[in-house]
Each structure stands twice: as structure tokens, then as C-alpha cells.
Amino acid sequence: MIEVTKDNFDQEVRNSSGLVMVDWWGPKCEHCLELMPHVEELEKRYGDRMKFCKVNTAGNRRLAIGEKVLGLPAMVFYRDGQRVAELSGQDLMPEDIEAKIKELID
Amino acid sequence: MLRSPENITQKAGEDMDNLYDLLILGGGPAGLAAGVYGARARMKTGIIEKGRPGGQAATTEELENYPGFGRGTTGPGLMQAMAEHAAQFGAEFITDTVLSLDLRSNPKSITGRKGEYLAKSVIVALGAQPRMLKVTGEGRLRGKGVSYCATCDAELFEELDVVVVGSGDAAIEEAEYLTKFAEKVTIIVIHEEGKVDANQASAERAFRNPKLKWIWNSTVTRINGEELVESVTLKNLKTGEEWDYPTNGVFIFIGTVPNSELVKDQLQVNPQGYIITDEKMGTNLEGVFAAGDVRDKYLRQVITAAADGAIAAVAAEKYVHETELWEQEVLQASKPVVVAYYDPTDMAGNEKIILVDQFVRDHNDQLSLVKVDATRNELVARRYQVTPDKLPLVHLFVQGQLQKQTQTITLESLKELTGIA
Numbered sequence: 069m070i071e072v073t074k075d076n077f078d079q080e081v082r083n084s085s086g087l088v089m090v091d092w093w094g095p096k097c098e099h100c101l102e103l104m105p106h107v108e109e110l111e112k113r114y115g116d117r118m119k120f121c122k123v124n125t126a127g128n129r130r131l132a133i134g135e136k137v138l139g140l141p142a143m144v145f146y147r148d149g150q151r152v153a154e155l156s157g158q159d160l161m162p163e164d165i166e167a168k169i170k171e172l173i174d
Numbered sequence: 175m176l177r178s179p180e181n182i183t184q185k186a187g188e189d190m191d192n193l194y195d196l197l198i199l200g201g202g203p204a205g206l207a208a209g210v211y212g213a214r215a216r217m218k219t220g221i222i223e224k225g226r227p228g229g230q231a232a233t234t235e236e237l238e239n240y241p242g243f244g245r246g247t248t249g250p251g252l253m254q255a256m257a258e259h260a261a262q263f264g265a266e267f268i269t270d271t272v273l274s275l276d277l278r279s280n281p282k283s284i285t286g287r288k289g290e291y292l293a294k295s296v297i298v299a300l301g302a303q304p305r306m307l308k309v310t311g312e313g314r315l316r317g318k319g320v321s322y323c324a325t326c327d328a329e330l331f332e333e334l335d336v337v338v339v340g341s342g343d344a345a346i347e348e349a350e351y352l353t354k355f356a357e358k359v360t361i362i363v364i365h366e367e368g369k370v371d372a373n374q375a376s377a378e379r380a381f382r383n384p385k386l387k388w389i390w391n392s393t394v395t396r397i398n399g400e401e402l403v404e405s406v407t408l409k410n411l412k413t414g415e416e417w418d419y420p421t422n423g424v425f426i427f428i429g430t431v432p433n434s435e436l437v438k439d440q441l442q443v444n445p446q447g448y449i450i451t452d453e454k455m456g457t458n459l460e461g462v463f464a465a466g467d468v469r470d471k472y473l474r475q476v477i478t479a480a481a482d483g484a485i486a487a488v489a490a491e492k493y494v495h496e497t498e499l500w501e502q503e504v505l506q507a508s509k510p511v512v513v514a515y516y517d518p519t520d521m522a523g524n525e526k527i528i529l530v531d532q533f534v535r536d537h538n539d540q541l542s543l544v545k546v547d548a549t550r551n552e553l554v555a556r557r558y559q560v561t562p563d564k565l566p567l568v569h570l571f572v573q574g575q576l577q578k579q580t581q582t583i584t585l586e587s588l589k590e591l592t593g594i595a
Contacts, residue, residue, distance in 0.1 A: 096235070097326050098250045102226045129332055136401050138423065139317030140326050156317040158233065158326065161225065161271075163287075 069111055072121040074131040080121055082149045087118035087172055089165075092132060092142040094125040099158055100141040106162035107143075110169060117173055145172055193281060194220045196490050197293035198265075198483075199272055200433075202229020203253065203476045204466025205299035207483030208490075209260030212297075215491045220293075221260065222286065224271040228253030229301045230430075230467070231476050234344075235325040235351050240476050249325065252476070277440045277462045294497070295461045295490040298437055298449060299483060302430035302467040302474070307339060311397030312426075319403025319423045324348040327423075328355045336423035337362055337406055339394050345427035346372035346380045352425065353385040360387040360421070362394055362408065389419075397424055432468045444470045455486035460556060461493050489552075496553040503544050505574040512541055512592065513569040515548035515560050523566040526583040530568060533588045541592060 072080050072090065081088050091107050093100035104122075111120040125132045125140065135144065135151075142156035143165055155168055196212040198205045201223030212219035226232065234249035243252060261267065270286035281292040304322035306312060312320055321327040328351060336356045338349040341363040352359045361380075363370060367390040370377050380386055389408065395416065396407035405418045432447045442450045442458045448470035455463040465482035467474045504511050514530045516523055527545065534543035546554055548567070554560040558576065560567060570578045570591050580587045589595060 094326075094329050096329055098228070098232055099226060099326065126329055129330060132330055133334075133402070136318060138319045138327065138330050138402060139321055140330070142317060158323060159225065 069108060070119065070121045072123050074128050077123070077131055080119075081146055084119060084146070085148050088146045089118065089120055089169065090135075090144045090146065091120070091122040092125055092135075092137045092140060092144065093122060094140050096126075097140040099160070103141055103160065103162065103165075107165065110162070110166055114169055114173060118169070143168070147172070192290065193292040194218050194294070195494050196220070196295050196297065196487065197222065197282075197284060197291055198297045198299055199275075199284070200229065200299035200301055200466070200468075201227035201257070201267070202299060202301045202466055202479060203231050203256060204301070204468075204479035204483040204486075205229075205297070206253070206256040206260050207480035208297050208299060208465055208487040209265035209483075210256070210263055211484045211487035212491065213260060213263035213265040215487070217491055217494065218266075219264070220266045220268050220291065222268045222270050222272060222284070222291070224269070227257040227267065229479075230303070231479075233323040233325050234348075235328075236347065237476065249476075256480075272436060275436060275440075277437065277459050282461065294494045296463070297455075297483070297486045297490060298434075298441070298457070298462065298464045298468060299466045299479075299486075300433040300436070300468045302432045304426065305429045305431050307394060307397075307426055307428060309394055309396055311399065311403075312424075315397055315399055315403050315424075318401065319399060319421075320397060321423060321425050322427070324351050324425055327425075328352050331356045331423045333357050334422035335360070335420070336425055337394075337419065337421045338425045338427065340427040340429075341365060341370035341372060342427060342429065343372045343376060346370060346376045348425060348427055349386060350376075350380055350383060353383060356423070358387060359385060360389060360419070362389050362392050362406075364391070364393055364411065366390060394424070430467060430474070434468055446470075453485075454489040454552075455482055456489060456552075460553075461490070461497070463490055492552065496551055500553055503542075504571050507542055507571070509540060509542045510577075510592065511544055511571040512588075513544045513546060513571060515546050515554065515565055515567045515569070517549050517562055517565045518547055519549075520565060526566050529583060529585070530588065533585065537592070537594050540594060 139156050145153040195217035196219045198208050198221045201221050205221050209221045231249045232253045237247050237249045270288045272286050274285045276283045281294050282296050284291045332355045335358045337360045339362045349359050349361050391412045392408045392410050394406045395409045398405045405420045408419050409416045434447045449464040450470050451464050455465050463486040465486040466479035512534050514527050516527045534541050548560045549562050568580050578591050580591050
């Protein structure tokens with residue numbers, strides 16, 4: 069997964085063509101940490117057809133708020149730089165993320 | 175009751191992979207404690223949890239009132255330790271979402287997204303979830319400033335203003351935690367000035383915290399904002415006055431609602447939906463127990479959840495054990511069975527049991543005997559209403575069916591009961 073910060077967000081996400089998923093996480097967000105290995109697994113499976121990025125919200129808080137992320141975990145999908153979908157909440161499951169990926173990838 | 179070796183090896187279905195002695199629904203502190211006790215008692219114990227173990231406790235950053243774990247303890251840390259503890263004793267963690275269950279069947283059947291699970295006993299430890307304010311904007315702005323978990327989201331509100339709704343332990347303690355991050359934290363309290371529902375120690379500490387601002391006699395009637403929260407509409411309950419209060423975040427801690435939706439048509443619940451149990455965590459259904467926040471109880475804390483879990487697991491183990499022995503020695507016996515119920519402290523009664531013992535021994539080609547200390551056996555109390563006030567008492571079972579009973583125990587009455595001259 070590409071580690072994205074406020075410095076390279078434009079380059080990696082906004083100006084990127086195709087489908088990009090950004091995993092917004094934080095070191096205090098237990099559920100984010102638990103989801104991460106599953107997201108890495110999803111990248112192995114779908115990484116050839118889309119791009120996977122992650123943003124540590126600690127240190128990129130303004131970027132998060134700019135992207136309307138005020139609750140973790142949040143998986144935001146962009147297509148050609150345009151935000152197309154978002155999943156968030158404490159009950160977010162890896163299966164939900166995979167279902168959304170399948171929906172958007174086709 | 176005696177356990178004969180051939181019976182032990184005959185247990186049907188024991189090799190079935192998805193048959194558990196104890197299946198625990200929910201991996202919060204109640205479920206994890208039940209897992210420790212159940213697995214340690216050598217029961218095949220499974221804990222079904224949809225996500226990570228820990229329940230609501232894993233979303234509480236500062237957890238300072240679990241005895242032996244003082245300042246510096248975190249909810250996620252303590253829950254991690256409990257989960258490891260249960261795993262060490264052999265509890266199996268199953269990641270699945272329960273879709274439906276049949277708690278009346280034998281064995282009980284639980285259907286999840288990934289498959290079906292069978293269980294001799296079940297502990298419902300599904301917990302509770304934050305109660306929603308049910309105001310306009312709350313659902314739409316969830317994750318956009320509306321939050322029910324300070325631990326998860328507090329960092330995002332650094333340099334921003336937030337309001338906290340509620341005045342119970344969770345509201346006051348989480349508000350304090352939020353002051354470490356947010357620029358300004360305002361607590362909206364429904365009560366008169368100075369009155370909060372939280373415990374005294376937390377309340378006093380909060381009142382001294384200069385970063386906390388208080389708005390009394392008020393409720394939130396709307397949450398406003400285009401894409402992110404911009405303000406809340408407050409209403410003063412005394413004057414009826416409404417006004418908009420600018421804020422970036424709304425943290426809601428106004429109590430919980432039980433996760434009993436899946437079971438409430440099978441288990442007795444109170445008007446709020448909490449499962450009603452006896453002091454052994456037993457529900458209205460045999461072999462089904464409830465523990466933790468989902469239960470109707472006085473205090474909902476990690477320690478009381480863990481205590482519930484321990485009690486429920488011990489009661490479940492006793493149930494499984496009693497049921498199996500009863501099944502083998504009474505219901506599936508080839509010969510008619512005389513069951514003698516006694517109270518070990520009742521000397522006169524025990525003399526009569528000796529008579530029964532002698533009688534059955536004299537006719538052991540036609541009868542077998544099972545003696546039950548009915549002061550300690552819940553199964554017979556529940557199924558056959560054998561309560562201590564009726565002891566001593568004798569039942570005759572033929573092919574698994576209760577045929578006759580007698581409370582008078584003499585040679586004549588035993589002859590009549592069994593039809594043996």
C-alpha cells in the first residue's frame with residue numbers, strides 16, 4: 069500500500085487515473101489497525117486493477133478534514149480523482165470493503 | 175448419579191466439528207470471561223464475534239475502575255488481555271455475524287454468514303450499542319462530525335470545537351478525554367445546573383477542568399451542516415428558547431440500547447429490550463443464558479459484565495453435565511428407572527432412600543436406580559418441578575417417560591409404583 073501524506077495526496081490520489089481506495093486510519097483506532105491486514109490482503113487480490121493507499125490521520129488531520137473524513141475507519145474510493153464512494157464506521161467488516169471493491173471495479 | 179465408562183464413550187455426535195458444549199455469542203468482557211471459565215472447565219467453547227473482540231469496552235480509552243488495573247489501563251489493552259486469556263485456555267474464536275438462531279431446538283442451532291453452529295448451551299452476550307439522539311442530521315453526519323466513540327475519533331478533532339451530549343459516566347469521562355485534543359469541549363446537560371448522572375469522582379474532576387464548558391437545562395434538537403457538522407441547534411427546556419451553537423463535532427453518550435433484536439422473540443426481555451435472567455444468568459429457555467450489557471441489570475460495567483460471564487459459564491457447564499447424565503441414565507435407559515430425589519441434609523428422608531436402594535437392588539433384573547440430590551440439580555427442578563419442599567420423592571421412568579410418582583416411601587408404595595410384587 070502506498071503511504072500517502074498531505075504532500076503527495078494530489079499526486080497519488082487526486083491526479084491519479086483509474087480507481088483508488090484510500091484507507092484513512094489512526095494509531096488509536098483499534099478497528100483500523102485490525103482491518104489493515106485484511107486491506108493488505110485485498111490489495112494482493114485486486115492490486116493489479118486498482119490502487120491502494122493509506123493515510124495516517126495523525127499528522128494529516130487537515131487533509132482528513134479536507135476530504136470530509138471525521139470518523140475512523142474510513143475507506144474512500146476515488147475514480148480519476150473524483151470521490152465515488154465511502155465506507156466508514158466501527159462495524160465496518162473486510163467483507164463490506166471487498167463487496168464495494170467488486171462493485172466499483174467492474 | 176453414577177457415570178459408567180461405556181456411557182462416556184457413547185456420547186453421540188461428539189465428533190461433530192461444529193457442535194459446541196458452550197457457544198458464546200459476543201466477544202465483549204462478558205463473552206470473554208465466559209470463554210475463560212468455559213474453556214478452563216474443559217468444555218468445547220466457541221466465541222462468535224462479528225469483528226474484533228472487546229465490545230464497547232474496546233472503545234473506551236481510559237478504563238481505571240477494573241480492580242487491580244488502575245491508572246493507565248486502556249479499554250483496548252484490557253480487552254486484548256482478556257481475549258488472549260480465553261484463547262490460552264482453549265476457547266475458539268469464530269469471526270462471523272449471527273443471522274438467526276433456534277434456541278429451543280436440541281442441540282441449539284445458530285446460523286451465521288459463514289455457516290451453522292450447534293451448541294448444547296448458549297450464552298447470549300451480545301452487549302449494547304450507543305443510543306442515538308434521533309434528531310435531524312444525526313444519521314447523515316455520522317462520521318462527518320457525529321461520533322459515538324471518543325477513543326476512535328478524538329484525534330481528528332485537534333484544534334476543533336466539539337460538544338458532548340449526555341451527563342452519565344461515559345459522557346463525563348469521554349468529555350475529559352476529548353479535552354486533550356479538542357480546542358473547546360462543551361457538555362450539553364439536560365439537568366439543572368450542577369446536576370449530572372455520572373459518579374461523584376468523575377463529576378468533581380470534570381467540574382475542575384478549565385477546558386470543559388457546560389450548558390445546562392438543554393437538549394440538542396438538530397445537527398446542522400452541509401458535508402461536515404457546522405452547528406447544533408440547542409433548546410433550553412426551561413425557557414423553550416432555541417439557538418444554533420457552532421461546533422465541528424458532536425459526541426453522543428446518552429446511554430445504550432441492548433443488542434437483543436435477534437433473540438427477543440425467543441427470550442423474555444423487559445420493556446427496553448434487555449434480557450431478563452435469574453441470578454444464575456438463566457433465561458426462560460433451558461440451556462440459554464445471558465450475560466453482560468444485554469441483560470436487565472443494575473450496573474453495566476466491565477467488571478459486572480465479566481462477573482456475569484463467569485456465572486453464566488459455570489451455570490452452563492452444570493447444565494450440560496446434568497443434561498448429559500440425565501439423558502444417558504434416565505431417558506435412554508433400557509430398563510425402567512426409579513429416580514430417588516433427596517436432600518442430603520434431611521436424615522429422616524435419607525433413611526427412606528436407603529429403602530428405595532434396597533428395593534431396587536432386590537429387583538435389579540427389572541429396574542435401575544438413579545439418585546439425585548435435588549437441592550443441587552436444576553434440571554429436575556425445571557423439567558419436573560422437583561423442588562426441595564417435595565423431598566424425598568420417587569419417580570418411575572419407562573422408556574424416557576415419567577410414568578408415576580410417590581412421596582410416600584414404603585415397601586408397599588414402591589411395589590405399587592413399579593408394579594413389582
